[in-house]
Amino acid sequence: MVASQRSPRRILITGGAGFIGSNFVHHWCKQYPGDRVVVLDALTYAGNQASLADLEDLETFRFVQGDIGDRALIDTLLPEENIDTIAHFAAESHVDRSILGPDAFIQTNIVGTFTLLEAFRQHWLKRDKPGRDRFLHVSTDEVYGSLNADDPPFTETTPYAPNSPYSASKASSDHLARAYFHTYDLPTLITNCSNNYGPYHFPEKLIPLMCINILLGKPLPVYGDGQNIRDWLYVGDHCQALDVVIHQGLPGQTYNIGGNNEVKNIDLVYMLCDLMDELAPDLPIRPARELITFVKDRPGHDRRYAIDATKISTELGWNPQETVAGGLRRTIEWYLAHPDWWQPLLSEEYQKYYQQMYQGV
Ligand code: NAD
Ligand code: DAU
Numbered sequence: 616m617v618a619s620q621r622s623p624r625r626i627l628i629t630g631g632a633g634f635i636g637s638n639f640v641h642h643w644c645k646q647y648p649g650d651r652v653v654v655l656d657a658l659t660y661a662g663n664q665a666s667l668a669d670l671e672d673l674e675t676f677r678f679v680q681g682d683i684g685d686r687a688l689i690d691t692l693l694p695e696e697n698i699d700t701i702a703h704f705a706a707e708s709h710v711d712r713s714i715l716g717p718d719a720f721i722q723t724n725i726v727g728t729f730t731l732l733e734a735f736r737q738h739w740l741k742r743d744k745p746g747r748d749r750f751l752h753v754s755t756d757e758v759y760g761s762l763n764a765d766d767p768p769f770t771e772t773t774p775y776a777p778n779s780p781y782s783a784s785k786a787s788s789d790h791l792a793r794a795y796f797h798t799y800d801l802p803t804l805i806t807n808c809s810n811n812y813g814p815y816h817f818p819e820k821l822i823p824l825m826c827i828n829i830l831l832g833k834p835l836p837v838y839g840d841g842q843n844i845r846d847w848l849y850v851g852d853h854c855q856a857l858d859v860v861i862h863q864g865l866p867g868q869t870y871n872i873g874g875n876n877e878v879k880n881i882d883l884v885y886m887l888c889d890l891m892d893e894l895a896p897d898l899p900i901r902p903a904r905e906l907i908t909f910v911k912d913r914p915g916h917d918r919r920y921a922i923d924a925t926k927i928s929t930e931l932g933w934n935p936q937e938t939v940a941g942g943l944r945r946t947i948e949w950y951l952a953h954p955d956w957w958q959p960l961l962s963e964e965y966q967k968y969y970q971q972m973y974q975g976v
Contacts, residue, residue: 616646616862625651627698629683629731630705632656634816635753635850637666639702642854644670651675653696655689656705657682659719660964665956666815683727686734693738700861701735701750703728706788709819710757710781711972714914717780724784725791728752732795732803739801749861750803752792756846756871757782758807761917768846768921769807771869778915793867802866806857809873809922812942813850814949818960819968821845822943825884826950827957829891829906832899836976839912841881844919848874849937849945859933870931873922876939881907886939890947910976 626643630636631654644652652673656662658680670676677696681688683705692698705727707713707720735750742748759769760776777783795801816823825835856872864870878886888903900906927933937945950957 616858621862623647623649623651624700625653625696625698626700626702627653627655627692627696628702628704629655630662630703632658632662632664632666632678633704633708634661635811635853636704637663637815638813638850639704639854639857640667640670642851642858644673644676646858648675651696653677653679653692653698655679655681655683655692659707661708661817663815663960683731684722686730689731689734690737693734694741698738699745699748701731702753702857702861703731703751704753706785707781710779711819711913712968713779713781713784715971717784720780720784724781725787728788729791732791732801736795736799736801744800746802748802749866750792750795750801751857751861752789752803752805753857754789754805754807755782755785756807756809756873756920756922757917758786758789762919762921764919766919768873768923769871770923771807771871771926778917793869796867804860804864804866805869806860807869807871807922808853808856809846809848809920811848811850811853813946814953815956816850816946818957818965821880821883822887822946823950823957825887826891826947827961829888829898829903830895833906834908834976835884835888835903835906836908836910836973837881837884838910839916841879841884841909843880843916844877844921845880845883846873846921847876847878847883847939847942848872848935849942852935852937856927856933859931860927863931870927871922871924872927872933873924874935874937874939875924876935877919877921878939883939886943887947890943894944894947895951908976910973
């Protein structure tokens with residue numbers, strides 16, 4: 616949307632210190648410099664204020680450290696900032712951690728989302744239900760379950776079949792967001808997107824983990840047979856899609872967002888290795904493919920995700936722009952240029968998690 620053709624918004628971005636959230640905060644501040652942007656983030660292990668460091672001096676920007684489950688805090692924040700739009704990213708987001716310990720996923724993803732929805736409803740009622748207000752609930756394609764090789768991609772009407780504690784908690788929160796529109800007319804919108812990648816991605820996820828391990832000369836742990844398929848979406852394309860949904864999407868609707876980039880995990884790792892060989896001057900082990908190590912599979916590992924993004928393309932005119940080859944190159948270049956961002960994240964706490972997950976690999 617062209618900034619000059621709209622009236623400013625006052626947007627609350629939850630989880631804005633996380634991977635997609637911080638990319639979205641940058642996108643929004645650049646696109647709409649006249650908007651008030653308030654970030655609410657609990658700064659869990661996955662939240663990082665350094666991802667927003669360049670925005671801290673903006674007068675229009677405010678960072679609040681807090682939990683989406685803290686009703687008193689949100690009841691204060693929404694009227695104080697006269698919020699008219701919520702972009703809700705805050706969540707526990709890593710499937711492997713949900714298998715190791717699901718409690719936080721239930722608390723944040725389900726109870727936290729409920730708390731936020733209910734607080735926003737009360738705020739919206741007091742503001743006399745403005746029709747332009749929006750609550751965007753950012754969700755995942757994992758709620759639809761797993762596809763076989765020949766199955767058609769997920770559409771917005773694919774039945775929910777979540778397989779992990781993470782995806783089950785996201786599915787629950789989607790149902791709450793949907794119900795708040797149907798019962799209360801609260802202007803909620805839901806997006807279900809595929810695997811994102813790009814700058815500010817926490818090291819535990821496949822792409823940053825592989826990049827960092829290649830730089831450190833550590834084994835590259837590929838789960839199972841490496842034949843699982845994901846549909847990779849460059850995070851900048853995702854942010855643009857969410858922008859379009861907030862401005863043009865119909866309340867009560869769900870939009871699937873995908874990258875049109877289905878790749879087998881092992882092929883993605885090969886691409887990363889070859890790009891790192893090309894772009895990183897001083898690798899400890901070269902060719903990087905020598906580091907590939909097949910490890911025990913993730914329990915309940917979904918075989919394939921794929922998104923049919925026809926609805927958002929035809930109804931809202933959004934299409935992804937980035938190819939996997941181009942997006943991976945940009946991502947690697949970003950990690951090579953920003954060791955100051957990712958090195959501090961390899962903390963003692965992270966090493967403990969890594970040991971527990973990968974058991975000596
Ligand atoms: P992330 O783990 O990188 O970031 C999550 C952020 O939420 C962190 O900054 C964390 O501090 C914050 N947070 C966690 N619990 C909180 C709480 N109780 N209160 C306030 N803040 C809290 O996650 P991400 O990868 O950026 O994902 C963002 C959203 O997008 C999530 O809802 C996720 O389910 C969804 N999603 C992610 C992907 C992906 O590929 N990363 C794909 C589809 C959907
Ligand atoms: O599909 C959207 C989802 O994508 C989001 O909802 C999640 O928040 C996000 O974390 C992501 O989930 P995945 O489980 O698909 O992403 P992850 O990066 O953890 O893993 C991608 C694939 O790579 C998956 O098939 C598991 C595999 N993998 C992952 C890791 C971390 C490995 O083979 N080795 C690894 O070390």
